[in-house]
Amino acid sequence: MADDADDLVLADLSDDDLVAQMHDDLYDGLKDEVVEGVNILLERGWAPYDVLTVALVAGMKIVGDDFRDGILFVPEVLLSANAMKAGMAVLKPLLAETGAPKMGKMVIGTVKGDIHDIGKNLVSMMMEGAGFEVVDIGINNPVENYLEAIEREQADILGMSALLTTTMPYMKVVIDAMIAKGVRDDYIVLVGGAPLNEEFGRAIGADAYCRDAAVAVETAKSLIARKHNVMAARA
Numbered sequence: 274m275a276d277d278a279d280d281l282v283l284a285d286l287s288d289d290d291l292v293a294q295m296h297d298d299l300y301d302g303l304k305d306e307v308v309e310g311v312n313i314l315l316e317r318g319w320a321p322y323d324v325l326t327v328a329l330v331a332g333m334k335i336v337g338d339d340f341r342d343g344i345l346f347v348p349e350v351l352l353s354a355n356a357m358k359a360g361m362a363v364l365k366p367l368l369a370e371t372g373a374p375k376m377g378k379m380v381i382g383t384v385k386g387d388i389h390d391i392g393k394n395l396v397s398m399m400m401e402g403a404g405f406e407v408v409d410i411g412i413n414n415p416v417e418n419y420l421e422a423i424e425r426e427q428a429d430i431l432g433m434s435a436l437l438t439t440t441m442p443y444m445k446v447v448i449d450a451m452i453a454k455g456v457r458d459d460y461i462v463l464v465g466g467a468p469l470n471e472e473f474g475r476a477i478g479a480d481a482y483c484r485d486a487a488v489a490v491e492t493a494k495s496l497i498a499r500k501h502n503v504m505a506a507r508a
């Protein structure tokens with residue numbers, strides 16, 4: 274695949290062929306080529322969100338499937354993840370550039386024991402693009418990090434991400450600690466990550482499970498609006 278890629282002029286490809294090639298390049302962890310592909314699609318007038326979902330997220334899905342099936346291994350997937358991040362870095366300022374008024378503040382982080390951050394970064398980007406202020410506390414966060422950050426930042430929303438079935442129960446540890454501290458109802462708690470589902474979100478006491486970044490944005494908007502309405506009614 275790499276030899277073919279050497280001869281290939283990405284800019285000469287049709288949109289469909291370019292997207293297919295970008296999926297291959299993402300699979301092969303070819304960071305520069307992925308970035309070049311992103312720039313070409315943008316120059317052709319693609320919306321940043323479409324580049325993100327059609328070229329990058331869909332490509333990463335192929336990587337994920339082959340990782341699951343034992344065709345790809347951690348080192349290869351790391352290269353793909355780095356290529357994905359490089360492509361996302363080009364899109365980040367464009368997605369955040371909507372000039373929308375600030376909607377609220379979210380602290381987001383991946384839970385303790387878990388270092389997956391691509392989905393969390395994508396949620397952060399989309400939330401910023403929708404006008405939210407986002408404070409990203411990174412990966413592998415123990416409960417203390419979350420509690421300290423939401424208080425320090427006076428956040429409206431706490432977002433937690435987990436990609437492993439072994440780390441997703443830690444979200445409940447965080448929510449239980451919020452309850453014990455008497456601050457649970459001061460925040461909207463949103464959770465997400467591939468192994469979660471709605472039932473899990475309900476069972477651990479989150480306000481909502483978000484299937485993807487777009488759902489996270491819509492859910493955050495509607496729950497923030499509801500919170501503002503309740504506060505206005507109380508005033």
Ligand code: B1M
Nearest residue numbers: 337341388389390391392432434437438465466467485486
């Ligand atoms: Co990991 N890994 N990984 N991995 N990895 C998975 C998650 C896995 C499903 C692969 C598989 O087997 N099919 C599997 C978990 C199995 C399970 O728990 N049942 C797995 C495993 C096993 C592991 C290791 C244990 C492997 C090993 O070491 N033997 C290890 C664990 C390390 C650790 O965390 N302690 C490991 C390591 C890695 C890499 C380091 C190589 C790399 C991470 C690089 C990085 O993130 N910087 C990696 C990757 C890339 C994956 C896959 C292939 C892709 C994840 C991803 O980035 N998806 C993944 C397979 C898969 O998910 N199909 C896999 C793209 C991303 C856009 O989607 O993260 O789902 P996602 O985010 C979405 C939604 O879920 C949602 O919105 C996002 C955007 O739409 N969302 C939120 C996510 N967080 C949210 C938070 C919110 C709201 C929505 O808050 C409000």
